[in-house]
């Protein structure tokens with residue numbers, strides 16, 4: 105995976121070796137530390153301390169991943185065998201780019217296979233091998249912007265989008281569900297038959313309506329909390345596979361038009 109790495113940093117990396125390194129006891133250490141902090145707000149010193157002691161943070165730095173979140177996608181993929189060479193992937197809530205880097209590696213877009221399009225509301229640095237866009241996904245023009253960048257129907261829509269949390273459980277829940285619903289509607293438009301949808305949700309909060317919709321459009325749906333997801337975080341991931349394919353993705357993507365009053369060029 106040496107040349108497939110999309111970020112900074114040097115050294116060679118074999119497939120899965122990052123996770124293997126963390127698996128050897130370090131993850132157990134992480135769990136202990138995180139549990140001890142559970143329920144308490146961390147001071148900036150303790151936050152820094154936790155960052156320095158977090159093996160995922162250290163491993164991300166060593167391997168040139170832009171975020172420790174990269175390992176969540178690697179672990180989800182290890183568990184569900186989702187991303188494969190040649191796939192076309194849309195990554196929502198992509199900044200600073202950890203998932204995008206992993207997706208680029210897995211589909212082989214740097215070697216001319218597959219395609220990765222990432223989007224975030226924040227300013228972010230482009231990831232080599234991916235088309236990186238900056239826009240609010242809730243902006244009505246954002247789906248057209250992504251479709252415009254796509255070269256055909258999508259195999260996986262993956263969303264790690266999360267709103268800024270307020271600490272108020274119900275507000276945070278409503279905000280993330282809103283993002284997931286928009287991501288799901290978009291996935292229903294662009295996915296190829298058998299496509300995959302992954303989205304971050306908050307535990308205990310996946311609305312029945314949302315789950316019913318997922319069941320209608322996908323053959324299998326599950327929840328997963330990868331080990332890299334901090335134990336005290338309410339986040340969990342919804343994994344839906346086997347898109348039933350009742351759409352016009354090919355035509356819809358090919359005919360997407362952008363409003364002219366804005367600069368839509370990739371970052």
Ligand SMILES: C[S@@+](CC[C@H](N)C(=O)[O-])C[C@H]1O[C@@H](n2cnc3c(N)ncnc32)[C@H](O)[C@@H]1O
Nearest residue numbers: 171173197199200201202203225241264265266
């Ligand atoms: C947990 S971070 C994603 C980390 C990323 N997956 C990685 O591996 O580096 C969540 C992201 O969701 C983005 N986000 C939240 N609301 C958004 C929106 N309305 N449109 C686009 N991105 C959004 C945030 O800006 C943030 O970068």
